[in-house]
Amino acid sequence: MMNNANIRSVLKYVPDFQDKLFVIHIEHGLELADEMVDTLLDLVALHNIGVKIVLVTANSDASKLYAQTRVCEMRSALVEAPLSSGRLVIKRIEEILHRRQLPIVASGIPDLTFDDGTISMATVLKAHKFIALMDAQKVPTKDGNPIHAIPESDVASITGNISNKDLLLAAAEVCRRGIQRVHLLNGRSRGVLVDELFSEEGVGTMVHTDSYREIRSLREEDIPELLSMIARSIMSDQLIERSYEDIHDHLEDYYVFTLDESIIGCVAVYPYPEQQSAELGCLYIKQSHEGRGYGRALCAFAEQKARQLGMKFIFALSQSAVYYFRDRLHYAEYSRNTLPPQRRIALECSGRHSGVFGRPL
Numbered sequence: 001m002m003n004n005a006n007i008r009s010v011l012k013y014v015p016d017f018q019d020k021l022f023v024i025h026i027e028h029g030l031e032l033a034d035e036m037v038d039t040l041l042d043l044v045a046l047h048n049i050g051v052k053i054v055l056v057t058a059n060s061d062a063s064k065l066y067a068q069t070r071v072c073e074m075r076s077a078l079v080e081a082p083l084s085s086g087r088l089v090i091k092r093i094e095e096i097l098h099r100r101q102l103p104i105v106a107s108g109i110p111d112l113t114f115d116d117g118t119i120s121m122a123t124v125l126k127a128h129k130f131i132a133l134m135d136a137q138k139v140p141t142k143d144g145n146p147i148h149a150i151p152e153s154d155v156a157s158i159t160g161n162i163s164n165k166d167l168l169l170a171a172a173e174v175c176r177r178g179i180q181r182v183h184l185l186n187g188r189s190r191g192v193l194v195d196e197l198f199s200e201e202g203v204g205t206m207v208h209t210d211s212y213r214e215i216r217s218l219r220e221e222d223i224p225e226l227l228s229m230i231a232r233s234i235m236s237d238q239l240i241e242r243s244y245e246d247i248h249d250h251l252e253d254y255y256v257f258t259l260d261e262s263i264i265g266c267v268a269v270y271p272y273p274e275q276q277s278a279e280l281g282c283l284y285i286k287q288s289h290e291g292r293g294y295g296r297a298l299c300a301f302a303e304q305k306a307r308q309l310g311m312k313f314i315f316a317l318s319q320s321a322v323y324y325f326r327d328r329l330h331y332a333e334y335s336r337n338t339l340p341p342q343r344r345i346a347l348e349c350s351g352r353h354s355g356v357f358g359r360p361l
Contacts, residue, residue, distance in 0.1 A: 016261075017197075018050035020128035021097075025118055027134040028058040028110040030187045031065045039133065040072040042193045043102070047075065052097055054125070055104045056083070056118050062106040069104060077101040082108030083117035090121050097125075114170040123178050130179050131196075132171075133187030140164045140184060140205045149206045149213060152176060171207040182207045200259040200289075215301045218254035218266070223247050225263055226256065230284050238320040239282060240350070254282065255301065257294055264289045267298040269305045272340040278306035279343065280316040299329055307361050315339065315358030317347060322355055331357035 024043070030036055047053055057065045060082055069076040077096045081089050083105055096103040109115040113132045122130050140147050141163045150158065152175035155168045162168070171182040185192045185204035196202040206212070218226065223244055233239040247254060250270070257265035268282040280302045285295045306314045315334065316325050325331040334356040336344050347354060 014049050017046070019052065021052040021054065021125055022046070022129045022131060023054045023056060023118070023122040023125070023127045024131045024133065025056045025058065025107070025113060026065065027113065027132070027138075027187060030133055030135075031057050031059070031068065033188060035188050035190050036068060037072065038190045039187070039193055040069055040074060042191065044072060044074055046193070046197075047102055053102050054093060054097070054121070054127075055102060056121075057104070057106050058110050058112065058115075059106050060108050060110065062104045066104040069102070075101050076104050079103050079105035082106040083115075083121055084108035090124055093121065094125070113167065114174055119174055119177060119179075122174075127179050129181045129183060130171075130174055131183045131185060131193070133185055133192070136186040136188055138164055138167065138184070139186050140168050146203075147205045148201045149208060151212075152207050152209050155207060168205070168207060171205075175207055175209045180209050181212070200262055200264065213257075213259055215255055215257050215298065218247070218251055218256050220248065220251060222256060222263060223251075226254070226266055229263065229286060230266070230282065232287075233284055236320075239284065240352070242282070255298070255305070257285070257298055259289075265294050265298055267302050269302045269309070271306070271309050271311060272343065273310070275340040276310065276312040277340055278302075278309065278311040278314050280306075280314055283316070283321075295324070296329070303359075303361060311361060313358060313360055315356055317352075317354040317356060319352060319354045322357070325357035329357075331359050334358055 043053055055065060055069070062078060066076060066078040079089060079092050079096070083089050084107065089105065093103045093105060107115050107118050109117070113134060142158065142160045144161070150168070152172035155172040158168070167184060171184060174182050183196055183202070183204055183206050185196055189203070192203060196204050226247065227242070227244065230239055234241055253270050254266060254268045256263045265285040266282055267280065270279040270281055272278065280299060283295060283298060303314055315338070316331065318325060326333060336347065336356055338358070339347065339356060
């Protein structure tokens with residue numbers, strides 16, 4: 001049973017996916033797998049919300065996959081010739097898409113996930129996503145753990161025990177040919193498409209060229225979301241109360257961490273130029289995304305931002321995150337006398353028992 005949180009997470013993606021083209025490549029041997037029925041039913045739902053889909057089977061004949069789509073009552077149409085036959089096949093695919101059907105086509109090359117014909121077709125049609133459904137052991141991992149997302153520019157230099165790096169490199173090349181996101185998924189996992197596409201981190205590996213993960217300046221329209229996100233920590237006295245006006249008046253000091261354009265964390269950098277010091281404040285990561293290094297990334301960003309502003313020292317005030325600043329980030333503990341005078345006075349007037357943690361920059 002899908003709960004309200006699941007429904008909300010799905011609904012926010014619907015406008016982004018409408019009228020986008022997804023090319024889905026199905027590895028040879030998966031066409032008749034039991035799990036494929038679930039995948040095809042999920043594709044029906046995607047098609048119904050306006051996603052354009054091309055299904056490619058890594059085979060010389062697409063008729064078996066086409067038969068499966070008919071059982072699932074998909075609005076599909078068989079492309080009689082494989083992609084390896086050339087440009088006329090792409091024209092046929094375009095015709096089928098134009099009449100709002102879902103083309104089923106064979107690559108003609110059973111042993112390749114990223115064959116040139118399929119990638120050329122996806123590029124010509126300006127696909128938004130290329131999704132490869134494969135056996136579980138082929139989905140890349142790093143030191144035995146999933147690689148949820150990686151920029152194509154980082155693939156060549158990734159270190160550690162990387163499985164199936166050849167597939168990562170091939171996916172990065174697909175990105176460089178003009179497709180923003182390439183997903184490598186376990187095709188034998190039920191619901192894998194929904195779990196990958198309608199969540200911020202997904203369940204497979206995504207190689208991407210766009211700003212899937214970034215830290216950016218807070219925008220005025222983000223303020224209500226920021227306030228709702230940090231409300232729980234304010235209520236538990238972990239963060240100080242901030243109003244819409246407080247944040248708006250210091251908008252240039254706030255930054256947010258986004259995954260797939262959704263805000264999942266924030267930090268503020270308040271400069272004190274006379275003392276060449278900056279305060280790291282309003283550090284927060286959503287509970288659902290804790291423990292994944294995002295807080296550390298925000299702190300590193302705040303330190304870099306402070307350096308760019310010409311600051312020589314950064315500090316944070318906390319009474320609930322002592323362990324994090326002292327033991328995880330290795331900030332030293334300082335006397336309140338080290339604070340800029342106006343900040344020390346404000347802290348004393350607040351009555352809070354915050355410790356002072358900082359480091360030279």
